[in-house]
Amino acid sequence: MTDADGTRDHAAPEPLTPELFTPARVSAESRAMVERLEALIATAPPVNTRRPEDIRAERAAGRGIFPKPPLCASAQWRTIEGPSGALRLRVFRPDRIEGVYLHIHGGGWMLGGADGQDPMLERLSKSNALAVVSVDYRLAPEHPYPAAPEDCEAAALWLARRARAEFGTDRLLIGGESAGAHLALLTLLRLRDAHRLKPFSGANLVYGMYDLAGTPSVRNWGARNLILSTDILAWFVGNFLPPDKIRPVALRSPAISPLYADLRDMPEALISVGTLDPLLDDSLFLHARWIAAGRPAELAVFPGGVHGFNALPGGLAAEANARIDAFLTRAGRAERAPPAPAAR
Secondary structure: OEOOOOOEOOOOOOOOOHHHHOHHHOOHHHHHHHHHHHHHHOOOOOHHHOOHHHHHHHHHOOOOOOOOOOOOOOOEEEEEEEOOEEEEEEEEOOOOOOOEEEEEOOOOOOOOOOOOOHHHHHHHHHHHOOEEEEEOOOOOOOOOOOHHHHHHHHHHHHHHHHHHHHHOOOOEEEEEEOHHHHHHHHHHHHHHHHHOOOOEEEEEEEOOOOOOOOOHHHHHHOOOOEOEOHHHHHHHHHHHOOOOOOOHHHHHOOOOOHHHOOOOOOOEEEEEEEEEOOOHHHHHHHHHHHHHOOOOEEEEEEEEEEOOHHHOOOHHHHHHHHHHHHHHHHOOOHHHOOOOOOOO
16 A cells, blocks of 8 residues: 555555556566576576585575675574474574564575574564574474474474563564475464464564465466476475375375464464465465454565565565564554553
8 A cells, every 4th residue: 555645554455456466566676676586596506406405505605696694793692402402593682672573584494594684683673672583493304394393383482481581571473484484383383282372472474385285376386486486396395394204195284284274363464475476375375364264464465576575675675574564563562552541
């Protein structure tokens, strides 16, 4: 939605209309960004033709097509007890703390780490007065399912029990991007079903994969590589869920694909995705199921947004990140507000 002066109202969801998904809605800036990105990606072998350990080493050394992520001096490592031993958490503490955001990084369950997006997490922390705790979960294929969900569950349980003592607040939010959004939702379900806990009051779910058997947009996308393709997604899923251990029918188990879970008692959610993302349907379908479960959710669809678009420069990323900031600033406050004084 835009205001009368033409500025974007980041708090107001745009109606889901056919026009939103047409090429005419993609700005010239976004079209140019997609062209540059596609040309850059084409200069390197697709990730699904390489060994995960080689990709990790290349990225850590800054030798890939994307620059090495900078580290922020404000971040600190914290170690807690995890299901397989020590579990590392990357922690950002702003001067003023009004909540805690449990962040789960993306990377197809195989790549990335808790220290791979320091500038983004530092900005989120300072802009929203949030302590940010990012989970350095175990990666596939060395540690396939359920290693990553178990580590994220352990971090969430630690926060549910220790947030007040550690950060001075029990206002908890959770979220992540891509595989991180999938793991964030699994974590909410694990806490509710295994521990009867519902400590999180907001979920920021950014272009996640919620049906690991593949929604129609995944299956129909094809070979075009805009960070993801149909084959790349199948490669990620196959390493996270080894076919010799996971029967195909189990891919749509709610414990693996949260799109099929009972979503009652989930917190308020912001579900974001771009129209040029193979995972488009995952977000569209999840939003519908969230609403059908009687839970509040916003759907933010960004014309011309590719997978990972909010980490790229430009107006579309700024708009998406402003929407996320508004959500993280607002979520969970109303239910913790003191009751209004009785009328005299």
